Amino acid sequence: MSTQIILPRVMQVGADATKEIPNILAGLGCTRPLIITDKMMVQLGYAKTLQTLLNENELNADVFDDTIPEPTVASIQAGVEKARDGNYDCIIALGGGSPIDSAKAIGILAHFGGTMRDYKFPRVVNEAGLPVIAVPTTAGTGSEVTRFTIITDETNDEKMLCVGIGFMPIAALVDYKLTLSLPPRITADTGIDALTHAIEAYVSRKASPYSDSQALAAMKLLAPNLRKAYHNGKDTQAREAMMLGATMAGIAFSNASVALVHGMSRPIGAAFHVPHGLSNAMLLPSVTEFSIPAAPDRYADCAKAMGIAKETDSVDQANQKLLQELRDLNSELQVPTPEQFGIDREHFLELMPTMAQQALASGSPGNNPRIPSDNEIVEIYRTLWA
Structure with missing residues (x-):
């Protein structure tokens, strides 16, 4: 093929x-x-x-x-x-x-x-x-x-x-x-967006050897340098690595498509005016946890490419390290929860079924290794308030 x-x-x-x-x-x-x-x-x-x-x-x-x-x-x-x-x-x-x-x-x-x-x-x-x-x-x-x-x-x-x-x-x-002039908040949001692109391209059902090569290379550049660029915007080596990694991640997902994170992110952005990278960051840990059972080897590859798991780690060990890293990254880069962003909880809960339908209609969830139902998307949205 x-x-x-x-x-x-x-x-x-x-x-x-x-x-x-x-x-x-x-x-x-x-x-x-x-x-x-x-x-x-x-x-x-x-x-x-x-x-x-x-x-x-x-x-x-x-x-x-x-x-x-x-x-x-x-x-x-x-x-x-x-x-x-x-x-x-x-x-x-x-x-x-x-x-x-x-x-x-x-x-x-x-x-x-x-x-x-x-x-x-x-x-x-x-x-x-x-x-x-x-x-x-x-x-x-x-x-x-x-x-x-x-x-x-x-x-x-x-x-x-x-x-x-x-x-x-x-x-x-x-x-x-x-x-070099980007403030920390935009550096964080766009950087996690790029990392999400690379991960989703690699686990996408439309992935190919070409997109895999771009996605893995992007993760190797992005993961070790995102914190550096966030804490010191004048770090030219980190900035250069982030820029190249983001472009490679873009090439990867343009040719393999994004998946569930992006499908669920767009309705949050549209309804509550959350910047795209930020809504991706809010969702990435929960969606990854939901999706790992359908592609454990692929997610383990991501953890190893990001440098947070050893080649000798088991698939389960690598995936646990990946989930912990995504949570730690959000914490260190001060990614707010929906509540901290200022979203009204009752309004969010009321819109969850509509957002789930919009997410599925976008087509992106169909590329996910584990394809969710409407109700499963609603439950993932609900975890953002846990």
């Missing part, structure tokens, strides 16, 4: 990779870019630095900075109107997962029209929209190398999963120096 591998056409990885943008645009035949980013990237000066670099190479770029965390249909539509009005031939997506996800969606809608819901899974979007050059500034989402985007329909608080080659950036510039 063969496996189709989808990657960006161009990847530039390492310190100062962003300085190659003019050359990459020339290679792609693009001369009229629109920078899609958020207001924080403007405030930090990253957008201006990019514009200056382009100007020095006789390229002019406008900036759209109205993307929002956890992008919505309305925020995407504003970007679509900007992209349609400017006669742009490509998009430079600058920022974390939200600006990059926004840029992917805007690139499709600006080119083909329609509404975001028209492109929701199970539709697979293989048509190419405006080409997207992704410049990530967090080490977490892997969105720069994935064929997915997540957009919230604010009318019903549904996080819509959109899938297909059409959402894959044409180029990715992975420059760890852009992460």
Whole structure:
């Protein structure tokens, strides 16, 4: 059985990779870019630095900075109107997962029209929209190398999963120096998000030898360096390892798919506005405990790749160490419980059946080694309050 591998056409990885943008645009035949980013990237000066670099190479770029965390249909539509009005031939997506996800969606809608819901899974979007050059500034989402985007329909608080080659950036510039200013909270949330990507890709029912190689390599980079980057954001070696690990984890899950953690995470984010990486972190220990009986050897491999279990440990010993590490990691990185985040318990319990249905409808739980029922998903949600 063969496996189709989808990657960006161009990847530039390492310190100062962003300085190659003019050359990459020339290679792609693009001369009229629109920078899609958020207001924080403007405030930090990253957008201006990019514009200056382009100007020095006789390229002019406008900036759209109205993307929002956890992008919505309305925020995407504003970007679509900007992209349609400017006669742009490509998009430079600058920022974390939200600006990059926004840029992917805007690139499709600006080119083909329609509404975001028209492109929701199970539709697979293989048509190419405006080409997207992704410049990530967090080490977490892997969105720069994935064929997915997540957009919230604010009318019903549904996080819509959109899938297909059409959402894959044409180029990715992975420059760890852009992460040196990240605060500890974002470092933690995006880092655990990346670790979740690697673990879920490895245990996914759609895993392949190729995605396995990327997932294991990602875990080896992420697990020993996440705490270091969290406690000392100026640790360049840790930052570089996290950035490369996050990108490799993105490649892994883009080609093997995510599983139950992500399926259950999206409804929490949509209903209670919990950042995506944070809701993943809340769920990862409980979902892992639920799933281990169906793939004990695979989870043991994860523990060994992460460096928390010895090669001589039994499968059961390795898995117990994995569960303990995931709990300890959440504790040290101060991942809040839903209650500590400020979620109302009764409201959460009331929404659990709806969230379970949304999780199953996303398709991601079907990739899990142990496929849950509605009731089992509800019970996992309930454990978050234990």
